[in-house]
Amino acid sequence: MSNDVSPKERLAIERTKMPEQPAEKRVTNFKEVNLGLAEEAAVREAQRCLMCKKRPCVDGCPVAVRIPEFLACVAEGDFAGAAEILLVDNALPCTTGRVCPQEVQCEKFCVRGAKGEAVAVGWLERFVADWAAEHLAPPKPPAKRTGKKVCVVGSGPGGLTAAGELARMGHDVTIFEALHASGGVLRYGIPEFRLPKRIVDREVANLEALGVKIEYNVVVGKTITVSQIMEEFDACFIANGAGLPMFLHIPGENFKGVYSANEYLTRVNLMGAWKGEESRTPVAHGSAAVVFGGGNTAMDAVRTARRLGSDPAVLAYRRSRAEMPARIEEIKHAEEEGIRFDFLVAPVEILGGEDGWVRGVRLQRMELGEPDASGRRRPVPIKGSEFELPADIVVVAVGISANPLLTKACPELKVNKWGNIEADEDGQTSIPGVFAGGDIVRGGATVILAMGDGKNAAQAIDRYLKSK
Amino acid sequence: MFEVVSNEVLAPKVHRLVLKAARVAAARQPGQFVIVRASDQSERIPLTIADADAQAETITIIVQAVGAGTEEIVNTPAGGALRDVAGPLGHPTHLQKWGKVVCVGGGVGTAVLYPLAAAAAKAGNKVTTIIGGRSEPFVILRNELAAFGEVLVTTEDGSLGTKGFVTTVLQELLDDPARRPDAIFAVGPVPMMAAVVKITPKEIPTLVSLNPIMVDGTGMCGGCRVTVGGEVKFACVDGPEFDGHAVDFQELANRQTTYTDHQHCRIGLDKK
Numbered sequence: 001m002s003n004d005v006s007p008k009e010r011l012a013i014e015r016t017k018m019p020e021q022p023a024e025k026r027v028t029n030f031k032e033v034n035l036g037l038a039e040e041a042a043v044r045e046a047q048r049c050l051m052c053k054k055r056p057c058v059d060g061c062p063v064a065v066r067i068p069e070f071l072a073c074v075a076e077g078d079f080a081g082a083a084e085i086l087l088v089d090n091a092l093p094c095t096t097g098r099v100c101p102q103e104v105q106c107e108k109f110c111v112r113g114a115k116g117e118a119v120a121v122g123w124l125e126r127f128v129a130d131w132a133a134e135h136l137a138p139p140k141p142p143a144k145r146t147g148k149k150v151c152v153v154g155s156g157p158g159g160l161t162a163a164g165e166l167a168r169m170g171h172d173v174t175i176f177e178a179l180h181a182s183g184g185v186l187r188y189g190i191p192e193f194r195l196p197k198r199i200v201d202r203e204v205a206n207l208e209a210l211g212v213k214i215e216y217n218v219v220v221g222k223t224i225t226v227s228q229i230m231e232e233f234d235a236c237f238i239a240n241g242a243g244l245p246m247f248l249h250i251p252g253e254n255f256k257g258v259y260s261a262n263e264y265l266t267r268v269n270l271m272g273a274w275k276g277e278e279s280r281t282p283v284a285h286g287s288a289a290v291v292f293g294g295g296n297t298a299m300d301a302v303r304t305a306r307r308l309g310s311d312p313a314v315l316a317y318r319r320s321r322a323e324m325p326a327r328i329e330e331i332k333h334a335e336e337e338g339i340r341f342d343f344l345v346a347p348v349e350i351l352g353g354e355d356g357w358v359r360g361v362r363l364q365r366m367e368l369g370e371p372d373a374s375g376r377r378r379p380v381p382i383k384g385s386e387f388e389l390p391a392d393i394v395v396v397a398v399g400i401s402a403n404p405l406l407t408k409a410c411p412e413l414k415v416n417k418w419g420n421i422e423a424d425e426d427g428q429t430s431i432p433g434v435f436a437g438g439d440i441v442r443g444g445a446t447v448i449l450a451m452g453d454g455k456n457a458a459q460a461i462d463r464y465l466k467s468k
Numbered sequence: 469m470f471e472v473v474s475n476e477v478l479a480p481k482v483h484r485l486v487l488k489a490a491r492v493a494a495a496r497q498p499g500q501f502v503i504v505r506a507s508d509q510s511e512r513i514p515l516t517i518a519d520a521d522a523q524a525e526t527i528t529i530i531v532q533a534v535g536a537g538t539e540e541i542v543n544t545p546a547g548g549a550l551r552d553v554a555g556p557l558g559h560p561t562h563l564q565k566w567g568k569v570v571c572v573g574g575g576v577g578t579a580v581l582y583p584l585a586a587a588a589a590k591a592g593n594k595v596t597t598i599i600g601g602r603s604e605p606f607v608i609l610r611n612e613l614a615a616f617g618e619v620l621v622t623t624e625d626g627s628l629g630t631k632g633f634v635t636t637v638l639q640e641l642l643d644d645p646a647r648r649p650d651a652i653f654a655v656g657p658v659p660m661m662a663a664v665v666k667i668t669p670k671e672i673p674t675l676v677s678l679n680p681i682m683v684d685g686t687g688m689c690g691g692c693r694v695t696v697g698g699e700v701k702f703a704c705v706d707g708p709e710f711d712g713h714a715v716d717f718q719e720l721a722n723r724q725t726t727y728t729d730h731q732h733c734r735i736g737l738d739k740k
C-alpha cells in the first residue's frame with residue numbers, strides 16, 4: 001500500500017472501529033476496554049488522511065504532533081518512521097493515544113470531520129506508540145554530560161516529560177516523588193481498564209534507561225523544601241499536580257462509604273484493591289453506588305464501582321449531558337456498561353444509617369439558567385423537587401484544587417488566589433531557576449497540557465543553565 | 469529501602485524500631501509522623517516519629533501490631549529493611565511554656581505521647597505523665613518518660629500503679645489546686661481521649677492527637693477527614709493534633725471502623 005491512493009479513494013474509506021472487550025464481559029474485570037487496532041486497520045485508517053496543507057489537526061494538538069507526516073508513514077506501513085516523527089513531539093504517546101480528549105483537540109479540527117467522521121488520530125497514535133514500545137530499543141543516555149543537576153518534583157505526566165527532555169540534553173536529573181510509586185494521576189487516578197499500568201511502568205523504565213533517578217517518599221515541603229532543593233541542584237521543575245479533593249460540604253459527608261474520588265481511585269488503582277484478596281488494601285463496595293460529578297474522574301469512579309459489583313452504578317451530574325467535560329469515548333463506554341446517568345440533579349444531603357454507613361443520598365432537580373463565567377449554562381434548583389436514591393457507596397468527584405503542602409513551605413514562590421503557582425509561558429516562577437507546570441499551574445487540566453508544560457520548561461531550563 | 473537498625477520488644481506486640489532515614493531525621497520536629505510500607509504489597513501505615521537523630525540519620529518508631537500492616541513492620545528484624553518511609557508528615561506540635569503540663573497516654577498512644585512529653589519538657593514546662601494499660605506488661609515507656617518528670621501509672625487489673633483508668637488519676641490532679649494542669653496532652657484510643665476531654669474544663673487547653681485511617685498522608689485523598697469545631701479538617705495536614713474540646717469523637721470512632729467490616733470491604737472480581 002502506498003500514499004498514491006487517490007483523494008477519492010481516501011474519501012471512500014470509512015472510519016475504522018476500535019475493537020473492544022464486550023461490555024457485559026468487561027464489567028467483570030479491569031482489563032483494558034479498547035484492544036487496539038490491527039496493522040491492516042491502522043494502515044487503512046491512516047489512508048483516510050487527506051494530508052491537508054493547512055494541517056488544522058496539528059493546530060488542535062497542544063504539543064503540535066506532526067499528524068499528517070506520521071500518518072503518511074503509517075499509510076505506507078512504515079511504523080518505525082511514524083514512531084520517529086511522533087516521539088519527537090510527544091514523549092508519552094502510549095498514554096496520550098489512550099487518554100487525550102481527541103474530540104476537542106486534534107480530531108475536532110480534522111477536515112474530514114466536517115462531512116463525516118474525523119481521522120482517528122488518537123487511535124493511530126496509540127497504534128504507533130504501542131508498536132514502537134514493542135519493537136524499538138529503549139533510549140540510551142547521551143554521551144555528552146553537562147554536569148548540571150536538575151530536580152523534578154512529582155512524577156506525573158508533567159514531571160516525567162520534563163525529566164526525559166532534560167536527561168536527553170545531558171543533564172543529571174533526579175525526580176522527587178511523594179508517593180511510593182511513579183506516574184501521578186496516570187497511576188493512582190486513571191484506572192487499569194483505561195490505561196494499563198504496564199504502560200506507565202514502561203515509560204518510567206525508559207526514563208531510567210536515560211539515566212533519570214527517581215527518589216520515592218520525598219514529600220517536597222515536608223521532607224525537603226524548595227530552597228533546600230536549590231542548594232543541592234542547579235534548577236528545579238515543579239509538577240506536583242493539583243491533588244486536593246473538593247467536597248460538597250453537605251450534611252452526612254463523613255458517613256462510612258463516602259469517598260473522595262481521589263481516595264476511592266487511589267485505593268483501587270495505586271493500592272491495587274481491584275485485585276481483591278491479592279491486595280491488602282480494602283475498599284468499601286456495595287450494591288448501589290452514586291457518583292457526583294461529570295468529568296473524567298467521575299466517569300472513572302462510576303465505572304470502577306460498576307466493576308466492583310455495584311448495580312445500579314449511578315452518575316449524578318448537576319448539568320446536562322452537553323456540558324459534561326468527560327471524554328466522549330468514556331461516556332459511550334459507560335453507557336454500554338449500564339451506568340445510569342442522572343442529569344440536572346444536585347446533592348443536598350447524604351443519608352446514613354444507625355450503623356454509621358451511608359444508605360442513600362437526597363438530591364434536588366435542577367434546570368439550566370443563564371450562562372455563567374465558564375460559558376456553560378448555570379444550573380438552578382427547582383423548588384420542591386427533592387428526592388432520594390439508595391446508595392451503599394458514594395463518591396464525590398466534583399473537582400480538585402491546588403494542594404498547598406509544597407507552596408506553604410515556600411513563601412517566596414508566588415501563587416494566585418486559588419493557590420496555583422504563577423509561572424510565565426516558559427514555566428519560570430517567581431524564584432530564579434525554579435520552574436513549574438502541569439495541574440499545579442493550570443488547575444485540573446489534561447495529561448497532554450501537563451506534558452507540553454514539561455517540555456517547554458525543559459527547554460527553558462536548558463537555556464537558563466547555559467546562561468548561568 | 470530503609471534499613472532497620474534495631475528492633476526491640478517493649479511490651480506484648482509493641483516494638484521499638486530504629487530506622488535509617490536520613491532525610492526524615494534531618495527534617496523532623498516533635499509531633500510529626502511517617503508513613504511506612506514494609507514491603508511491596510503492604511498498606512501505607514501512619515506512625516509517629518518517637519525520636520530522631522539527625523547526626524546518626526535515624527528515626528525511632530514505636531509500633532503496636534494490631535493488623536497485617538503493623539505486624540509486618542514489627543516482624544522486620546534488625547538488619548532487614550522497610551520498603552517505604554515517607555515523612556515527616558503533619559504539623560509539628562504547637563509548643564509554649566504553659567507551666568504544668570499533664571500528658572495522658574493510653575496503650576500504644578503512649579508511643580505517640582512520648583515525643584510530645586519530651587518537647588513539652590524541653591519548652592520549660594513541668595511535666596507529669598499518666599500512662600495506662602490493661603495490666604503491667606502493657607504499660608510501656610515508663611522509664612523513658614520518667615526522664616521528663618513524674619510518671620503515674622494505672623492498670624485496669626491493678627497489677628501496677630492505681631487500679632482503674634487514666635481518667636481516674638487525671639480527675640485527682642484536676643481536683644487538687646496545687647497540681648491542677650495548665651495544659652493537657654492526651655493520646656490513646658478514641659474513647660480514652662473523649663473521656664479525658666469530657667472531664668477537662670474548657671479553659672484548660674487540651675490537645676489530642678488523632679489517628680483516623682490514612683492513605684497518602686499529604687492531603688490528597690481526604691480519607692483522614694475529621695470534624696473539629698464544626699469544620700472538616702484533614703488530620704494528616706491540618707493535624708494530627710487538635711483542640712480536644714472541639715473534636716467530634718463519635719464521628720472519628722465511626723470512621724475508624726470502616727474496614728473492620730470485611731464483608732463490606734473486601735472484593736473479589738471474576739469470582740465464579
Ligand SMILES: Cc1cc2nc3c(=O)[nH]c(=O)nc-3n(C[C@H](O)[C@H](O)[C@H](O)COP(=O)(O)OP(=O)(O)OC[C@H]3O[C@@H](n4cnc5c(N)ncnc54)[C@H](O)[C@@H]3O)c2cc1C
Pocket residue numbers: 099100101153154155156157158159176177178179182183184185186189190218219220221239240241242243265296297298300327405406437438439440444445446447448450
Ligand atoms: C481520575 C482522573 C482521570 C483523568 N482522566 C484524564 C483523561 O482521560 N485525559 C486527560 O487528558 N486528563 C485526565 N485527567 C487529568 C490529568 O490526569 C491531569 O491533568 C494530569 O495528570 C496532570 O499532570 P501533572 O504532572 O501536573 O500532575 P499529576 O499527574 O497530578 O502528578 C503529580 C505528582 O506529583 C506528586 N506530588 C504531589 N505533591 C508532591 C510533593 N509535595 N512532593 C513530591 N511529589 C509530589 C504526586 O504524588 C504525583 O505523582 C484525569 C485526572 C483524574 C484525577
Ligand SMILES: Cc1cc2nc3c(=O)[nH]c(=O)nc-3n(C[C@H](O)[C@H](O)[C@H](O)COP(=O)(O)OP(=O)(O)OC[C@H]3O[C@@H](n4cnc5c(N)ncnc54)[C@H](O)[C@@H]3O)c2cc1C
Pocket residue numbers: 501511513514515516517530531532533534535536537538539576579580678679680681682708724725726727728
Ligand atoms: C498520625 C498517626 C500516628 C500513629 N502513630 C502510631 C504509633 O506511633 N504507633 C502505633 O502503633 N500506631 C500508630 N498509629 C495507628 C496505626 O497507624 C494503626 O494501628 C495501623 O494503621 C493499623 O494498621 P494495620 O494494617 O496493622 O491494621 P489493620 O488490619 O488495618 O487494622 C487493624 C485494626 O485497626 C484499625 N485501624 C486501621 N487504621 C487505623 C488507624 N489509622 N488508627 C486506628 N485504628 C486503625 C482497623 O479498623 C482495625 O480494627 C498512628 C495513626 C495515625 C493516624
Ligand code: SF4
Pocket residue numbers: 060061062063064065067090096097100101102105106107121122125448
Ligand atoms: S497528543 Fe493528543 S491531541 Fe495531540 S495528536 Fe496526540 S491524541 Fe491528538
Ligand code: SF4
Pocket residue numbers: 048049050051052055056057058067068109110111112119121
Ligand atoms: S485535518 Fe484530518 S485529514 Fe487533514 S491532515 Fe489532519 S488528520 Fe489528515
Ligand code: FES
Pocket residue numbers: 681682683684685686687688689690691692693702703704705
Ligand atoms: S491521608 Fe489522604 S488526605 Fe490525609
